Amino acid sequence: MxxxxxxxxxxxxxxxxxxxxxxxxxxxxxxxxxxxxxxxxxxxxxxxxxxxxxxxxxxxxxxxxxxxxxxxxxxxxxxxxxxxxxxxxxxxxxxxxxxxxxxxxxxxxxxxxxxxxxxxxxxxxxAYGETDIATSSIKDGYWVTNPLLIDLGAQTGDKVVAINNEPVVSYSDMRSKLIVAKTITLDRNGTEKTITTPEDFLGQLSTGEDKSLFELRIPFVVAQVSDSSMNKGVDLKQGDIITGINHTELKYFDEFEPFLSQLKGQKVEVELLRDFKPVTRELTVDDKGKLGIYPYAGVGAETYEKLGYYKVVTKDYSFAESIGVGAGKFKQQIVAYWGQLQMIFNPNTGAYKGVGGFKAIFDIFPNTxxxxxxxxxxxxxxxxxxxxxxxxxxxxxxxxxxxxxxxxxxxxxxxxxxxxxxxxxxxxxxxxxxxxxxxxxxxxxxxx
Structure with missing residues (x-):
């Protein structure tokens, strides 16, 4: 389907x-x-x-x-x-x-x-207005897993404050600018750090297994328990949010792996939010340091905003206002695409490696x-x-x-x-x- x-x-x-x-x-x-x-x-x-x-x-x-x-x-x-x-x-x-x-x-x-x-x-x-995330509201930085970014000096918890010396104020703005970034200015615990990307940054990004960039840090939301999990019979529902283990707060999904690796084979008390109400469950950590729970990615941005993870900025426009907004978006997109095209025709950037055909276009469309x-x-x-x-x-x-x-x-x-x-x-x-x-x-x- x-x-x-x-x-x-x-x-x-x-x-x-x-x-x-x-x-x-x-x-x-x-x-x-x-x-x-x-x-x-x-x-x-x-x-x-x-x-x-x-x-x-x-x-x-x-x-x-x-x-x-x-x-x-x-x-x-x-x-x-x-x-x-x-x-x-x-x-x-x-x-x-x-x-x-x-x-x-x-x-x-x-x-x-x-x-x-x-x-x-x-x-x-x-018709839809604009919905975005204010970068200023992202208090604990981004989730970084891409080896390319890590080798350049980025790490989880960094905040992106500027790209090519231009401040970024919204998450979508940051995402669109990153693929043509020459310099990325980071804030790490109050100290600014600027990393310079290689000329073939886009080419390396296109051919690497990990295509992620600076991703939003989100909580561990339960999708379902694996059939092979030791926690199969525990009362867990899709949408439950794991907030801590053994009275230690774990706010973000990326914090679980290193924490659970120290609790292999142990029973732990897990704090959850179910319909925004706190509950606890006893779970077992397997010998690999896993709970055997699949994370859920279908939570809306409004839920994360309600939990205090970041601020969602929504703007509605009148018909007259939408003309200027739409024209600005058109200009932004055409300039961005022209810039990408120039990189593709420059062999030194390696951007040509990311060029795709009909399947690449097909993959852009959502499943729903x-x-x-x-x-x-x-x-x-x-x-x-x-x-x-x-x-x-x-x-x-x-x-x-x-x-x-x-x-x-x-x-x-x-x-x-x-x-x-x-x-x-x-x-x-x-x-x-x-x-x-x-x-x-x-x-x-x-x-x-």
Missing amino acids: EFLIKISQFLLSLSLLIVLHELGHFIPAKLFKTRVEKFYLFFDVKFSLFKKKIGETVYGIGWLPLGGYVKIAGMIDESMDTEQMAKEPQPWEFRSKPAWQRLIIMLGGVTVNFILAALIYMFMAF WSWEAFWGITAFLSIMLGVLNLLPIPALDGGHVMFLLYEMVTGRKPGDKFMEYAQMVGFFILIALVLFANGNDIFKAIFK
């Missing part, structure tokens, strides 16, 4: 983005009286799952879910229709239109992507249906699609824009033969990138 929920969100998001992107090309093409021969969701290699001709355009759904396309008459694109290009230009063809009209047609797709992302962020701000999560992910993917399509690779919109700008500046139009060869080169580059990204997914799945 979880797979069906994830795949449904994945396909709905991608289909929406592809159709709207291609609609961004389709609408200006029709406005400028340019013939659009095909409008397809997914690729129709050899055959289509569905197609219907309306007017001069065939609308359809292909079987290969690697994107979509509009086939505009008189344009050298992925269809490589050289037969049509060999004929005399017709007034309704793309190549017969003024350069400025062709430029608008080519920029239509990415324009829609960016407008869509901005609108989603605006409406999300209005959440419209808030769905729209947030869709907005980010829309930005990603827009930025990637602007790359100056001939087979992408950015490649066509590059040649059109050359034509507008020099007054000379690249020849059809040159454009055919450029399109072929661009197509092979795209295939190589797709194979690399999805190959990374396969490699990680096998060797993780």
